[in-house]
Amino acid sequence: MGGGDSAGRLVRPFTLTGGRTRPSRADFTLIATVTAVDPQPVAAVRCQPEHTRILRLCAEPVAVAELAARLDLPVSVVVILLCDLLEAGRITVRPPRLVSRTTPDLDLLQKVRDGLGRL
Amino acid sequence: MAGSDSTTDASSAPDTVKILVAGGFGVGKTTMVGSVSEIAPLRTEEPLTMAGLDVDDLDGIEEKRATTVALDFGRITISRELVLYLFGTPGQQRFWFMWNDLALGALGAVVLVDVRRPESSFAAIDFFERRDIPFVVGVNGFYGEHPYPPEDIRDALAVPEHVQVLLCDARDRESCRDVLIALIDQLIASAVQA
Numbered sequence: 001m002g003g004g005d006s007a008g009r010l011v012r013p014f015t016l017t018g019g020r021t022r023p024s025r026a027d028f029t030l031i032a033t034v035t036a037v038d039p040q041p042v043a044a045v046r047c048q049p050e051h052t053r054i055l056r057l058c059a060e061p062v063a064v065a066e067l068a069a070r071l072d073l074p075v076s077v078v079v080i081l082l083c084d085l086l087e088a089g090r091i092t093v094r095p096p097r098l099v100s101r102t103t104p105d106l107d108l109l110q111k112v113r114d115g116l117g118r119l
Numbered sequence: 120m121a122g123s124d125s126t127t128d129a130s131s132a133p134d135t136v137k138i139l140v141a142g143g144f145g146v147g148k149t150t151m152v153g154s155v156s157e158i159a160p161l162r163t164e165e166p167l168t169m170a171g172l173d174v175d176d177l178d179g180i181e182e183k184r185a186t187t188v189a190l191d192f193g194r195i196t197i198s199r200e201l202v203l204y205l206f207g208t209p210g211q212q213r214f215w216f217m218w219n220d221l222a223l224g225a226l227g228a229v230v231l232v233d234v235r236r237p238e239s240s241f242a243a244i245d246f247f248e249r250r251d252i253p254f255v256v257g258v259n260g261f262y263g264e265h266p267y268p269p270e271d272i273r274d275a276l277a278v279p280e281h282v283q284v285l286l287c288d289a290r291d292r293e294s295c296r297d298v299l300i301a302l303i304d305q306l307i308a309s310a311v312q313a
Binding site: 029069096098114115 | 131132133134135136137155161162163164165166190192194195196197198201202203204206220221223224225226251292293296299300303304306307309310311313
């Protein structure tokens with residue numbers, strides 16, 4: 001994927017964020033799940049086209065990494081756009097399941113094991 | 120999850136966990152992800168900058184500049200409440216570990232090894248050992264062939280006794296599933312011991 005246009009790719013995505021390269025919050029890790037708020041709030045400011053694309057893709061819950069892949073944009077760019085949407089009250093975010101090395105969650109591990117066993 | 124603020128609710132969204140699939144270039148990471156994933160592997164790319172790296176880490180890098188690192192990943196829906204993601208770390212790109220978010224919060228990892236070039240997976244083993252991320256070793260038999268027993272490969276890789284070394288075929292769904300189950304069993308075993 002990509003490849004041929006790699007020379008120009010790094011520059012353009014960040015124009016979508018108005019030159020911002022850092023997110024305003026840390027909620028959006030790779031497997032955080034994002035869901036569009038339904039119904040959407042009545043907003044004073046209209047969404048940019050990329051924001052609208054994201055909202056369409058997250059009508060059902062979707063992970064940040066999947067969003068980035070489907071938009072064909074770097075995760076870091078998508079995260080900045082997601083911060084805009086979160087601050088506008090247009091999406092909700094669910095953080096990944098916390099994985100602790102000191103107190104492992106046996107119930108979670110057993111669920112994963114059972115699920116894999118059904119494959 | 121107790122009542123959080125409105126921005127972090129999304130009660131209909133599933134819990135998510137992840138497992139990393141690492142190893143040298145061309146060892147079959149994306150193949151493995153694709154074998155067990157319910158979707159065709161997706162790819163995402165990330166620009167990384169070399170700023171902040173120790174000078175030693177830049178050995179072999181001709182110029183100090185931004186680079187791009189690509190990840191292939193897949194998904195396994197465990198239940199309506201739980202989704203497992205598999206991330207194949209890029210093998211040809213030495214700097215994938217700078218994508219800090221990647222290893223953070225992972226359940227564990229599978230290090231795939233090509234018996235013809237075991238040394239190409241040393242860096243991945245080293246990475247997970249240093250960060251205390253649990254892993255199993257999957258020895259990918261190309262063309263389904265396994266010329267060496269697992270114990271020989273364990274010796275060659277110098278992995279500790281509690282790390283399982285399994286023969287597998289990255290193209291085969293059941294074989295990959297069994298490697299993932301072995302990882303979870305290893306996690307359960309060490310959790311029970313603790």
